[in-house]
Amino acid sequence: MAVGTEVAHPVNILDGVSKVPVAVSSKERGAAGDNTVEVAAETEANMVAAITTSCNVTEAGLGGSLSSISEGCTDETQPVTSPSTSVEKVDEKNDEEPVNVPDYVPEYRSGGCAERGIRRSMEDAHLCVDDLEESLGSPGAFYGVFDGHDGEAAAGYVKEHLLPYILGDASFPTAVEEAVKNAYLELDKKFSEACRLDDSLSSGTTVLTALVQGRNLLVANAGDCRAVLCRKGVAVPMSRDHDPSSAWEKSRIESVGGYVVDGYVNGQVTVARAIGDWHMQGLKEEGGQGPLSAMPEIQSMVLSEEDEFLLMGCDGLWDVFTNEGAISFARKQLQRHNDPEQCSRELVVEALRRNSQDNVTVIVICFRADAPPPLVVLERRTTIRNFCLKKMLSVQKDIDIAQASASERRCVV
CATH class of the missing domain: 3.60.40.10 (PPM-type phosphatase domain)
Structure with missing residues (x-):
């Protein structure tokens, strides 16, 4: 007769992908599912390009720990995440007049x-x-x-x-x-x-x-x-x-x-x-x-x-x-x-x-008259890139040296 305790499971993030089970119909799946992945992939690509341009980022840290960045070059890293993409609501605009839908009444x-x-x-x-x-x-x-x-x-x-x-x-x-x-x-x-x-x-x-x-x-x-x-x-x-x-x-x-x-x-x-x-x-x-x-x-x-x-x-x-x-x-x-x-x-x-x-x-x-619909896992992608602190400091040092050398050349000329 003990009271059952129910705890909602948190969303797990593995290799930059969060998976959430949602009950959707096949129509919803076809209308929105592919668009989610395309938008998320484009967001990820843009972020990767911007990060790569700034410094030489290693890919070895992908999927590592999400703890704070330490002084040394360790496995402890800091994630940088892109905004998640949701397909729970899709706004459709058209010039047609709204159709009057009768109030929902359950079937017992x-x-x-x-x-x-x-x-x-x-x-x-x-x-x-x-x-x-x-x-x-x-x-x-x-x-x-x-x-x-x-x-x-x-x-x-x-x-x-x-x-x-x-x-x-x-x-x-x-x-x-x-x-x-x-x-x-x-x-x-x-x-x-x-x-x-x-x-x-x-x-x-x-x-x-x-x-x-x-x-x-x-x-x-x-x-x-x-x-x-x-x-x-x-x-x-x-x-x-x-x-x-x-x-x-x-x-x-x-x-x-x-x-x-x-x-x-x-x-x-x-x-x-x-x-x-x-x-x-x-x-x-x-x-x-x-x-x-x-x-x-x-x-x-x-x-x-x-x-x-x-x-x-x-x-x-x-x-x-x-x-x-x-x-x-x-x-x-x-x-x-x-x-x-x-x-x-x-x-x-x-x-x-x-x-x-x-x-x-x-x-x-x-x-409802029909059976419960299948649960479909919608992927909401996030980009996680891990940086080694020493490597970042080294890259910053090279940039400072290059800028100083360019300044000196301009002075000599």
């Missing part, structure tokens, strides 16, 4: 898969609703992953009732974020009442949901399930794990009289937020104010053409996958068959192959 396609794994019972549940237009009056969808513990009742209860609670809240649809928070808390309260009437229901569940309205994506999370968006091949976190040992959750727990021991809230449960668990003493208070809170964290964004799919999974997936690793794996599968349900199944199978010790539940939601 999804698939889910859940497996018990090595556990004795299956306590997870998930929900995929690709078409909410009848309820919303406009294109929309709803998805949820519910990771139960101490039984399956809480996960099943939330799966059945959460969406109706959101759509029926007085704040919906004018204040969607408020409606979602209200629904989580109200459902938690109703489940406590159900458990008082029937002790066999006593259990808890983490809750991760994604509500899409047109281009608007709202992800709500209470627990350690996780949602990650794929944007042109890059993993964009849409939730964070509610680990009791994390600084922000530990502070919240302690502020309401709770405590964390060895990663357990009040020594009883390993997640800091969940719906249910009313049978555990001293953990829950109505309104999400107790050490174990049902209040979700919200992340929202406006989808664009660059957003390819959303990956949602319980901790059984993220125990053996990083954000980047899961997105890369899923993207390759979608490029092969473009089937989100098959992709979710392949992620589950791979997680179990990697010895995940928990139930594994995955949902893949695609926002």
